[in-house]
Amino acid sequence: MIKGRQRFLGALLLLACCPTAGAKPIKVLTEHLPPYQIDTRSGVSGFATEVVRRTFEIAGIPYQIEVQDWSRAYQRTLRQTNTCIYSISKSTERTPLFQWVGALASTITSMYSLKNRPDIQLKTLEDAKKLVTAVTKDDITHHYLLKHGFKEGEQLYLLESVTTMLNVLQGRKDIDLVLINDTILKYRALESGVPLEALQKQMEVTDLPLDFHLACSLTTSTDIVTKLKTSLQQLKDSGEFSQIIAGWADKLK
The missing domain is CATH 3.40.190.10 (Periplasmic binding protein-like II)
Known part of the structure; x- marks a missing residue:
């Protein structure tokens, strides 16, 4: 009886000290x-x-x-x-x-275009509303632009994944800009085969770190x-x- 009680108390102690033991x-x-x-x-x-x-x-x-x-x-x-x-x-x-x-x-976010688009010269976020920007769906960049009056299907082109973002920018004439993390950009360029030299930073979005x-x-x-x-x-x-x-x-x- 005593040994049984000791085993029971030991099991309780194990659960108390190790709450994640066996947890999903x-x-x-x-x-x-x-x-x-x-x-x-x-x-x-x-x-x-x-x-x-x-x-x-x-x-x-x-x-x-x-x-x-x-x-x-x-x-x-x-x-x-x-x-x-x-x-x-x-x-x-x-x-x-x-x-x-x-x-x-923490890192910086910027608007980028292709360098062979001299017609694009951004000074403010309002300038970007005259163009189409590709962003990842439900990314902070998507929510940020919605908050600032950009509309899906008009000024915003939504991607399920950031993986194809630069290919879309290079391959589709109806996409003018991407909004992307500066650190991530070079990796996306490497993976997509789009050379960094082909891209032009238009402006940093200073209120979107x-x-x-x-x-x-x-x-x-x-x-x-x-x-x-x-x-x-x-x-x-x-x-x-x-x-x-x-x-x-x-x-x-």
Whole structure:
């Protein structure tokens, strides 16, 4: 009887100290977005992926990363329990839609055209409304331009994935501009076969810095989100976050 009670108390203690033991892995959704997250045959790598992996590992939370088109990842995270997403930009409109774990990176966003389009000379965002800009559906750039009066099917051409963005710009005469992260641009150019020299930066969108974050759905356990926040902050305070940045420094320029 005593031994049975001891085993029972031991099991309770194990559950109390190890709440994630045997727990179903958290779904962590993302898109192929070099150099932040890179989908390869051997798995997902990249600067942000490395940070996210270490954040979950330090927190002791099981996880599973899935790569898919951004719009699908975004919509799934809005709807599903115990689901997180990265690298997602934070905006005033998005703030109440997710539980925000913390920032992973920050970069600049710009409007680009082909260099062989001397007819395009942007000085303000209003100038771009006379043209057609390609953006990824449900990306922060899509939501930003909608907020500033751009209309889908008129001034906006929506893509399911950023992968084909530069090919669309080069191959379709009815697409004039793309709005894209400056760091990502060189990787998209390499993957698409569109040379960087063929592109012209028209203007930086100064009020649209891309602050990439790890975030989770509103129905994800608050205990899990709190642990992830603590873990990410620990990663930064210990200097390991800076070491990860240093390891990717040449690719984050």
